[in-house]
Amino acid sequence: MANGAPEKTHTESQVYLSTRGGDYDLSFETVVLKGLAADGGLFLPHQIPAAENWRNWKDLSYAELAFEILSLYISRSEIPADDLKAIIDRSYSTFRSEEVAPLVHLKDNLYLLELFHGPSYSFKDCALQFLGNLFEYFLVRKNQGKQGKDRHHLTVVGATSGDTGSAAIYGLKGKQDVSVFILHPKGRISPIQEAQMTTCQDANVHNLAIGGTFDDCQDIVKALFSDPDANETLQLGAVNSINFSRILAQIVYYFHSYFSLAKKSSSFQVGDKVRFVTPTGNFGNILAGYFAKQMGLPVAKLVVATNENDILHRFWMTGRYEKSSAQDENGSKAENCKETMSPAMDILVSSNFERLMWFLARDFAATVGMDEEFNRKQAGQEVSAWYKALKTTGGFGPVHDEILENGRKAFESERVSDAETVETIKKWYKSTKYVLDPHSAVGVTASERSIARAGPQTHHISLSTAHPAKFSGVVTQALGEEPGFNFEEQVLPDEFKALLTQERRVTLVDNSWEKVREVVKSQVEEDLKAESS
Incomplete structure (x- = not known):
């Protein structure tokens, strides 16, 4: 096997390929350090592993759970178990919450996954x-005994x-x-x-x-x-998030929040299905949820929550991926990325969507009944053609009906306007005193619509991706006239106050x-x- 990934030491989930067909059999270290494939594609494991004993993980700490999940994608021959545990422990020791990503009850069967307890207050x-x-681990190993330009x-x-x-x-x-x-x-x-x-x-x-x-x-x-x-x-x-290790690390909190829900809700047990609602721009966050679902986590649906830059929502509605038509409130087309109140999602082309399209193309190729090598080759060719069209014409599709329907088995989508974002921040503050950041408000708005479709008995976990203090303008606009609300006292951490003078x-x-x-x-x-x- 090429590129430093000997076959006997790696499973098919521990070697990597490019979505555009130019690379196969790559080691995890190569994928982490290169980031992007030479053919312009993104890296994926040859296959998503089945987590056959996932139920046994229900009482693990966040770091212990991360070790179990990451070990399925990283060969012991590349990172020995003790080294991987040490990397994980260092990574999550910097978080302000002992749980790393605590699950908060909002109302009824709607829960909020707080992902902003790390050093930068973001998921x-x-x-x-x-x-x-x-990066540090691989570089220390590469540079052992070397000096200067070596x-x-x-x-x-x-x-x-x-x-x-x-x-x-x-x-x-x-x-x-x-x-x-x-x-x-x-x-x-x-x-x-x-x-x-x-x-x-x-x-x-x-x-x-x-x-x-x-x-x-x-x-x-x-x-x-x-x-x-x-x-x-x-x-x-x-x-x-073109770097696959980003997606890999994010799979962990889908499993962790699922187990947290089973502990917090008397009406939810391990084995029941849940809906995840994820505000997303570059599609990396929700793609991690797709990996969790494919590994065996009981996910009823992954709901894509977009703002007015709605390329992802339009794809799920039409099967066409087209970057030139973010719509304004009057329904007219805007040729550029629109500035919204949720700027982290102001993206026209969602890079990680290419990874999902590779999986959907491979599944479609598999209907022919050939071997896996054929399926992967066909998927690479299909993705290359789609993304060449995106580059030259600004879009691709509509994709084949079977590809779209296969994707819709896992995904739904919602588009949320700025006005709706502000109203959601107001509504939940008035009813619960919880302060949502604008991206999380997009997710909660989409969650309410999903609940209306699926029914109130369906448990929902909505991902909260950033601390509200990072978006003072929007939060103040929404809540500035609320009785007793004080942004500096209720929302702004002390370390943010110090930043503004540095x-x-x-x-x-x-x-x-x-x-x-x-x-x-x-x-x-x-x-x-x-x-x-």
Whole structure:
């Protein structure tokens, strides 16, 4: 088996392929350090493992559960058990909640999964604390006994719509042999999100403000990974959810919240089905739920909750994936990504959707009755054709009816407007005094609609992806006139208050991947000189 993944030491769930067919049999280490496949595709395991003994995990701690799940995807020959346990323990020791991701009861059979108890107050800490420690583990091993230019220096490049950036910085700041470059759309993230990133004073962290949208930032990152010059001079690593380890780490909280629900609700038992509702932009968070479902977790439906940038919702309605028609309130088409109150979801092209489309294409190919090699090859060709059409024409589809119907067995979707987001924040504060951030409000709005469809007896877990303090403008707009509400006293953590007065480090760069490449190359040279001295 190629690329450092000997067959006898790896299961089919511990070796990886590209969604576009150009790579197979890759090791987990290769996938983590490369991030994006050479053919432009995303990495996936050859198959999703069946968690046959998942019921036995019901009383495990979060870290213990993470070890069981991650072990199905990572060969002991790559990361021995004790090392993996140590990486996991370090990753979740930084969280403010002992449960890591506590489940909160909202009303009746609706529960909220709080994923914002990590260092950056965002769900992305659940994956990026782990990824930061993975990078460190692999680099320490690669560089053992090496000096100077012989050392492997990783250049991590990521795009952020707000939360990935700060979570990546908190996961990687100060780590040896790593330079971190985070691209954010200038003026399109919240003041707190910007402060969390740009006040970091660690020498290996570099913030680049790009004149454009998140999609522009993401396109620049993908262009860098596809550029031979950048790959020759820089050892590029990815922190966006294109890096499969991000998806892998997020599977854990679907299982953990399911077991928490069984403990908290007298009407829910292990074995019962639950609906998960996930506010999503880049499709990584809800894709982790799909993996959990395919592994055996009893998930009735995964509900995609989008804002007015609704490419995912439109796909589930029509079978066509088209980036040019986010709609305004009057139903007219907007050609660009619309700025909304939930900026982390202001995305036209959801990168991780490609991973789901590969699985759906493979399932469709399997109906022919050929072997798995044929199915994978067909899936790679189909995905390549779809994404070539997306790049050249702005969309693809409608996909075959069987592909769409197969996807609809697992997924439903909802689109939530800004006005509805504000109303939901108001409604739940008035009835429960709980303060939702705008992304979580999108999820709760979608949950209420899902409950109306499925019935009040159906248990729902709605994912809360960020702390409300990160979105002071929206929360204050929604609740500013509520009697007794005080944002600073009720919502704002002390460490956020301190951030706003600290010195900033940020570089403004034109919306050009070539210019970003030159900035990155120049800065990495300086970082290497500083390390060697």
